[in-house]
Amino acid sequence: VLIVSIYGALHAEEAKPDGSADSKKRGRPAHTFDFSTTGYDGGESHLRAALDDRLFTVGGDLPVYNTLKFDRLTTDMEGIPSSLYTVSDTVMAMSDDILLFGMVSSPSDKPFNSMDEVLMMGAASKRVWQNGSHSLSAAVFMSSTKYWGYYIPIPFMSYRYKDESFTASFGVPSMIFWKLAQRTTFRFTYFPMMNFESALQWSPLPFITIGPEFAFMQTKYYIANRADKEQNLYKRYISLAFGIQSYINSFSGIYLKAGYIPYNVYVTGTSSMEMHGTRDAGSEFFITGGFRFFLF
Numbered sequence: 010v011l012i013v014s015i016y017g018a019l020h021a022e023e024a025k026p027d028g029s030a031d032s033k034k035r036g037r038p039a040h041t042f043d044f045s046t047t048g049y050d051g052g053e054s055h056l057r058a059a060l061d062d063r064l065f066t067v068g069g070d071l072p073v074y075n076t077l078k079f080d081r082l083t084t085d086m087e088g089i090p091s092s093l094y095t096v097s098d099t100v101m102a103m104s105d106d107i108l109l110f111g112m113v114s115s116p117s118d119k120p121f122n123s124m125d126e127v128l129m130m131g132a133a134s135k136r137v138w139q140n141g142s143h144s145l146s147a148a149v150f151m152s153s154t155k156y157w158g159y160y161i162p163i164p165f166m167s168y169r170y171k172d173e174s175f176t177a178s179f180g181v182p183s184m185i186f187w188k189l190a191q192r193t194t195f196r197f198t199y200f201p202m203m204n205f206e207s208a209l210q211w212s213p214l215p216f217i218t219i220g221p222e223f224a225f226m227q228t229k230y231y232i233a234n235r236a237d238k239e240q241n242l243y244k245r246y247i248s249l250a251f252g253i254q255s256y257i258n259s260f261s262g263i264y265l266k267a268g269y270i271p272y273n274v275y276v277t278g279t280s281s282m283e284m285h286g287t288r289d290a291g292s293e294f295f296i297t298g299g300f301r302f303f304l305f
Contacts (some may be wrong), residue, residue, distance in 0.1 A: 037072075038303035039063040045299025049270070051291055056081045057299075064100075073102045082244070086290055088116035089275055093230050108134045108148075119233035126231040129153040132165060132181065144169045150181050202282070203227040203245065208252070216256040222266070223250040239279045247272040250295075260304060266297040285298070 040062050047055035059078045066072045080095040094096040097114035110132050117126035132264060134148030146169070151162040167180025174188040189195055192212040199205050211218040230242040250268025257263065273290040 015292055037063075040304040042302045044301075045264075045297055045298065047295055047297040049293045049295045051273075051293035052085045053290070053293070054083045055297075067102065071102050071104045071107065073100065075100050084290070086288060088274060088288060090232065093242075093244075094120045094190040095228070095230075096120040106136045108146075110133065115231075116229060117231045117233055122233040125235075125238050126233055127153070128229075128231070134180075142170050142172045146180070148180060164193075217253070218255075219253045220251070222248070222250045222268070223253055224250075237279075240277060240281065240285070243278065245272075245274050245276055246270050246290075248295075250297075260302060262301045262303075264297075264299050264301075269296070270296050 032096075038061075041060070041284035043057070043059045043061075045057045047057075049055075053228050055079050057078075059074045059076060061074060064073045064075050076097075076099045078095065078097045078099075082093045083091060084093070085091065093116070095114060095116040097116075099110060101110040102108070103110075112128075112130050114128045114130075115121045115126050116128065119126060121127060130150070130152035130196040132148060132150045134146040136144055136146045138145040146167045147164070149162050149164045151160075153160065156163065165180060167178060170176070171177045176184070176186040177182045182198055185195070187195040194210050195207070196210070197205075197207040203225065205225045206222070207224070208220055208222040210218045212218045225247050227243055227245045230244070232240075232242050247268050248268055250266050252266035252282060253262060254262060268290040269292070271292045273292065275288040275290060276284045277286045278284045
């Protein structure tokens with residue numbers, strides 16, 4: 010949710026549901042509903058739904074958004090819960106100078122079963138320097154996850170470069186958006202510790218986008234009633250895919266993606282860097298279908 014929300018806000022000016030010049034000026038929709046389902050030949054299935062709403066605007070230039078997300082992964086892996094969920098709510102406000110966000114999430118086989126299955130995080134940043142296309146922001150990030158054995162805020166600096174065809178932001182998260190040609194773009198996002206996504210997209214027509222995608226993702230789950238509260242379950246995988254998306258009209262769109270997962274494991278450990286046990290889910294093919302509705 011964090012990556013998608015901030016990436017969407019950074020590039021709201023790129024939105025073009027009907028391919029018209031007017032739609033490009035509309036920016037990020039006030040209300041968006043996204044639904045998709047994925048089937049795997051290895052027996053897993055994935056269901057996702059997200060609702061994104063603009064709540065209000067502060068001072069005329071600081072829109073505040075709320076994103077609700079539901080994610081369910083089902084699997085028949087031995088020793089793994091048959092259903093794993095991620096239920097989350099994210100509130101974010103973002104302008105050219107300021108970013109504020111907070112999130113409450115429960116990635117678990119029993120969401121919100123107790124506080125041991127709840128993840129909270131937040132961040133704030135303020136632009137402190139700008140020179141032409143270059144800018145720096147001072148930021149702080151904090152979550153309910155322990156770092157070095159403590160719950161501590163992590164300060165950092167983020168750098169951003171933006172011109173007419175290229176945008177790069179390095180911080181938490183890090184992003185690249187590059188308009189290679191009039192109808193061809195490249196995008197990349199990274200969020201610690203092990204989440205990379207990239208796509209090369211070409212639009213043969215204003216309302217159709219196609220292209221290859223690559224992802225290396227890791228999702229953490231808190232298994233309810235676990236004896237060791239520091240022990241977590243991680244799903245880690247590499248995805249190679251080819252996707253196509255099309256806008257039906259100014260208010261709806263569909264997308265389809267097919268691909269291959271050559272690396273797919275479940276890992277237990279106290280952190281993503283400390284693995285105490287690994288279960289290989291095997292390579293598999295997958296297909297994803299979804300639709301979006303948006304209202305400006």
